[in-house]
Amino acid sequence: MTTVPVRPLTVGALARDLVANARQAVSALRCYETLAALWVRSEDRRLPTAERLRASTLRAAGRLICGEMQVAAPDADLVPRELTSDESIVRLPASLAVQGVEWPDIVQLSERWLSARSDGWPVAVVGVRTGGAYLAPLVAARLAREGLDVHLASVRPGERITPGRRRVLLVDDPPLTGRTLVSLAQRLAERGSTDVLVPAFRDDDVQPLRDAGISVTVLPRSCWASTRRLALRAFGTYLTTEVTWTSGTEAPVSLVGFRPGRENSALAPWPGLRHRSPARSAFTLSTQHGRQQVVASWVPPGIFGDAARATATALSSALTPATVGVAPAMVISEDLSASTQLTPRGDFWLDDAVGYALDRSVQLPVAMSLRAPAPIPAALKTVATALTSGNPGMVLPRLHRWVMSIGSSVPDGRCEAEKWLINAEGGLRKTGHLTHAYRRDNELLTPLIDLAAIVVAFGTDLKTVAAAVDRHLSDDESCLPALATAMLCYGTARGEQLPRTYNPERAAATAREAHRLQRAMIDAALVLQEALHIPVSVRTPVLRRWRHQPAALLQPMLPFRGRPAPKAPQIDTRSVEEAVTQWAEGRFEPVLEDGSLLLAPLEPASTWQHATAALGDLAARLPHPHLLAWCGVPLVQLEETC
Numbered sequence: 001m002t003t004v005p006v007r008p009l010t011v012g013a014l015a016r017d018l019v020a021n022a023r024q025a026v027s028a029l030r031c032y033e034t035l036a037a038l039w040v041r042s043e044d045r046r047l048p049t050a051e052r053l054r055a056s057t058l059r060a061a062g063r064l065i066c067g068e069m070q071v072a073a074p075d076a077d078l079v080p081r082e083l084t085s086d087e088s089i090v091r092l093p094a095s096l097a098v099q100g101v102e103w104p105d106i107v108q109l110s111e112r113w114l115s116a117r118s119d120g121w122p123v124a125v126v127g128v129r130t131g132g133a134y135l136a137p138l139v140a141a142r143l144a145r146e147g148l149d150v151h152l153a154s155v156r157p158g159e160r161i162t163p164g165r166r167r168v169l170l171v172d173d174p175p176l177t178g179r180t181l182v183s184l185a186q187r188l189a190e191r192g193s194t195d196v197l198v199p200a201f202r203d204d205d206v207q208p209l210r211d212a213g214i215s216v217t218v219l220p221r222s223c224w225a226s227t228r229r230l231a232l233r234a235f236g237t238y239l240t241t242e243v244t245w246t247s248g249t250e251a252p253v254s255l256v257g258f259r260p261g262r263e264n265s266a267l268a269p270w271p272g273l274r275h276r277s278p279a280r281s282a283f284t285l286s287t288q289h290g291r292q293q294v295v296a297s298w299v300p301p302g303i304f305g306d307a308a309r310a311t312a313t314a315l316s317s318a319l320t321p322a323t324v325g326v327a328p329a330m331v332i333s334e335d336l337s338a339s340t341q342l343t344p345r346g347d348f349w350l351d352d353a354v355g356y357a358l359d360r361s362v363q364l365p366v367a368m369s370l371r372a373p374a375p376i377p378a379a380l381k382t383v384a385t386a387l388t389s390g391n392p393g394m395v396l397p398r399l400h401r402w403v404m405s406i407g408s409s410v411p412d413g414r415c416e417a418e419k420w421l422i423n424a425e426g427g428l429r430k431t432g433h434l435t436h437a438y439r440r441d442n443e444l445l446t447p448l449i450d451l452a453a454i455v456v457a458f459g460t461d462l463k464t465v466a467a468a469v470d471r472h473l474s475d476d477e478s479c480l481p482a483l484a485t486a487m488l489c490y491g492t493a494r495g496e497q498l499p500r501t502y503n504p505e506r507a508a509a510t511a512r513e514a515h516r517l518q519r520a521m522i523d524a525a526l527v528l529q530e531a532l533h534i535p536v537s538v539r540t541p542v543l544r545r546w547r548h549q550p551a552a553l554l555q556p557m558l559p560f561r562g563r564p565a566p567k568a569p570q571i572d573t574r575s576v577e578e579a580v581t582q583w584a585e586g587r588f589e590p591v592l593e594d595g596s597l598l599l600a601p602l603e604p605a606s607t608w609q610h611a612t613a614a615l616g617d618l619a620a621r622l623p624h625p626h627l628l629a630w631c632g633v634p635l636v637q638l639e640e641t642c
Contacts, residue, residue, distance in 0.1 A: 005367040006307050006410050008445075011041045011086040014303075015079050022076040028068045029103065029302045032060040035074075036134045037090050038083055043133075043154055049080040054137075058152055061141035065107050088375065093131030095173040097304045100226040100266070100278035101199050102329070106135045106171075109197050109219040110142035113169070116217070122149035124163040128184065129156045131173035139171050139197060157184065168194040174201050174276070176500065178208035185214045199224060201276055226298045226329065227266040230281045232258065235296075243325040243332065246313060256284035256291060262337070272418065274501045282335055285324075293335040294324050297432070301329035307410060315363055319356045319430045336431050339421040341509075342457065347464070349428040353415065353454050354468040356430065361409035361447035376400050377444055379489040386558045387528060389540050395532060402482040403489065406473070408445050414490065415450040417457040417513045418506065448479075448486035453494075455487060456516045459593075462487060462523050481531040484524035488558070491521040495556040502554060502605045508591045511600035511633045514554045515593055518632030522559040545637075546630035549615065553601055553608040556632040568626040573638050576622060580636050583618050588634075595639040596631075 007013060014034045035057040042050040056074055063071050095101035123143060127136030133154040140152040155161050157180045161168075168188050172181055175198055185194045199219045200206055209216045221227055229238055236255045245251050259282040262270055266279035278298035285292045299308040305328075312323045312331040321333040342349070376396065384392035384399055413419055413432055423429050455465050466480040473479070498514055525542045540560045547565040550557055577590075580597050584590050591598040599615075601608060615634055619625040627637050 005365045006310060007367050008087075009090045009092075009303070009307070011037065011083055011088050011090060014038065014090065015083040015086070018073055019076045019079050019084060021073040023072055023074075025070045026073045027302075028060070028064045028071045031071050031073055032057070032064050032103070032137075033096075033134070033302045033304070035060050036137060038079065040091075040130060040133045040154070041083060041086065041088070042080065043129075045082065045086075047080055047082060049078075052078060054152060057137045058140055058144075061137040062144065064103065065138060065141055065145070091130050092304055093134050093173060095131045095199065096134055096300055096302070098278065099174060099201075099276060100221075100224060100298050101135075101174065102225045102301060103138055105199055105219055105224050106138040107142050108223065109199060109217065110139045112219065113139075113195065113197055113217040114143065114146060119167075120148065122151070122166045123169055124151045124153060124161070124166040125169045125171060126161060126163075127152075127154045128170060128172040128180065129154055132171045135173075136171040139169065155184065160187065163188065170194065170196045172196070172198050174199050175205050175209075176276075178206060182208055182212050182214065185209070186212065221266050224266070224279075226279045227264065229329065230264045230266070230279055230296070235281070235283075238327065238330070239325075242327040243330070244327070245325045246323050252285040252287050254286045256286050258283045259293070259335075272503065272506050274503055276501070282337065292324070293338075294332050295321075295335045295337070296330050296332045298329060299331050305329070311364060311410060311412075315360060317356055317360065317363075319352065319428060321429070321431065336421060336423065336429050339423045339429060342417070342420040342422065342428075347458065347460060349420075349422075350454070350458050350460060350465065351468050351471075352428045353420070353430075353458065354451065354465065355472060357412075357415060357447050357450040357454065358406075358469070358472050360412060360450075361407045364410050366408045366410060366445050377489065379492040380444070380485070382492055382558070383485065383488040386560050387525070387532070387534070387540065389538070398532070399485045399528075403444055403446060403448055403485045405482045406446060406448050406469075406479060409447050411445065411449050414494070415453040415457060416494075417453075417509060417516075420457055444486065444489060446486065448482055449490050451483055452487040452490040452520075455483075455520050456490075456494075456513055459512075459516055462520060462527060480527060484527040484531070487520050487524040488528070491517050491524075491556055492558065498554045498556070499552045499605050499608070502601075504602050504604070507589050507600035507602055508598075510554060511589070511591050511598040512593055514556055514632035515596075515598050515635065516632075518556040518559065519594075521556060522631075525559050544631070547626070549612070549630045549634050551609070553605075553611050554633055565629040566626045568624045568637055571623050571627065571638075576627065576636060576638060579621050580618070583621055587614060590636075596629075596635040596637050599634040599636070 014037055018034050035053060039053040039057045042053050056078055125136050125140040127133035137152060140150045144150045151166060153161055170181060170184055175181055181196050185196060188194045195215045195217060196209055197217045201221050206216045206218055228234060239255060262282035264279060264281050265273055269275055280295055280297040282295050285294055299305040309326050312326055321336050323333050325332040380399055384396040388395050419431050421429055421431060451465060451469060455462055462484055466478060466483050469479045494517060498510060502510055522542055522544055529539050542559055543562050543564045545565040546562055580590050588599040588601055591600055619628045622628060629635055629637055
């Protein structure tokens with residue numbers, strides 16, 4: 001199957017599109033998002049035209065919130081030549097790319113602030129980079145419509161601004177911890193009053209700001225457009241007016257109704273879904289051929305969702321859910337929720353999964369312009385530095401060539417463990433479509449990243465997956481070094497997410513994933529040390545067990561340096577299992593994996609800092625304290641390991 005390559009969402013591509021459409025009618029939303037992206041990049045590069053782009057972004061925001069659907073693109077001379085040749089990937093704000101925030105939400109947030117303020121003071125609307133810089137112009141435009149004297153700016157965490165005698169309004173993505181906003185607001189407090197305007201998933205997310213005495217205006221998730229769109233009456237209208245049904249799918253006769261318990265994940269979170277995931281809903285359609293169970297998933301309505309909509313309609317595979325319909329802010333696909341999860345050892349389906357990742361890379365290749373030259377990702381620099389004890393030298397370009405050796409395609413949710421399941425017929429399936437093309441933590445854009453995730457999801461080893469890839473590609477040279485490089489890059493990015501997105505309802509699966517991820521990273525480090533011909537005398541030690549866990553309880557670390565746990569003597573396995581089960585009740589869930597009991601915490605991530613004392617108590621109860629070790633997650637060894 002041959003398809004048009006997915007166009008990279010780069011600064012240069014956006015700039016060239018804007019120039020090509022100069023003075024022509026374009027989508028108001030697309031024009032605004034493009035100008036905002038160019039303004040952000042011009043600020044990064046400190047270009048002298050940044051001020052003009054900021055003013056144009058503000059004007060575009062004003063026309064958008066006035067209800068204009070089409071606007072004339074600005075003159076070509078507005079776009080600096082430096083940006084038309086800038087092939088850096090657009091750094092997508094999480095709020096607009098993956099979390100479900102849309103531009104009308106920011107207008108509504110501004111109106112909430114206006115309704116509580118009547119002093120008429122001049123204001124400085126400051127977007128906290130990067131996400132806040134896409135949102136702040138909308139706030140500034142809405143306030144300017146009320147006659148306020150508004151100044152627009154952006155700020156990075158740690159930077160200082162000079163607001164003068166203006167009230168400062170800090171605008172940002174939905175906060176995770178609120179620490180960045182607290183720090184910025186406190187730094188500005190001595191210069192004048194400071195307010196924070198944010199959409200928020202939960203009210204608790206902004207409590208640190210309130211505890212610090214900072215005024216906060218919040219738009220709760222129940223009021224977001226992506227949430228309200230899933231209300232029964234609104235959703236039916238949206239399906240009728242906005243959805244394009246795919247070929248082979250009859251237009252629905254009627255919307256039967258939502259599936260009980262799965263009608264709106266934003267208001268009633270589905271089991272296993274992270275609370276910061278975009279809203280989705282499961283429902284039943286009635287067509288001429290009978291009833292069909294489907295799922296509606298949010299995708300960005302503007303340029304950030306272009307790749308998601310294209311992927312949903314272009315990808316042909318028996319493993320992923322079939323697309324039923326596509327809309328500006330939604331992808332509707334068949335529901336696979338009734339199937340069972342992948343078994344701990346998935347070797348039986350491994351070849352199918354590898355074939356899917358490679359086939360998809362052919363069907364959805366990234367346009368070649370991204371690869372000449374391709375930027376070296378930060379994760380790869382971290383890996384090279386760790387491998388060489390701080391002197392990457394010539395190793396870094398070689399690792400980069402390896403990781404780009406198997407084409408370049410759009411990552412598909414990175415084939416993570418929870419994405420795979422077995423259907424009623426006993427066949428392998430993969431849930432979900434691509435909802436955003438370029439993750440902020442993954443700039444590699446290569447199917448090797450998906451294959452590295454398959455190593456973890458299927459609980460297998462690097463060499464087995466590499467052999468499966470080699471069978472599909474029939475190349476003379478093994479992909480093992482390239483896959484090992486991707487594995488370490490994937491582990492670096494994924495390890496940062498595990499503690500932040502931890503869901504107690506899938507505690508066992510998360511613990512197993514963390515353990516497999518760490519183990520695979522260790523194997524990858526060994527492979528690369530040999531492939532790079534690093535002399536044994538100068539190799540950074542690779543450890544298979546830690547005696548003490550890192551500060552973040554489930555966060556896998558690059559497997560270098562540290563102190564390995566001594567080998568424990570032979571034990572009575574049954575008595576150890578009983579002791580661990582009794583001790584763990586209500587606090588940890590023991591998970592059997594590879595001759596060890598993994599300890600998955602059941603309490604919220606905020607309590608993990610207290611886990612050291614509890615684990616110390618467990619060590620004292622064991623026949624030998626060295627049975628307690630670390631490999632991506634605390635574990636108790638039940639059999640001898642190296």
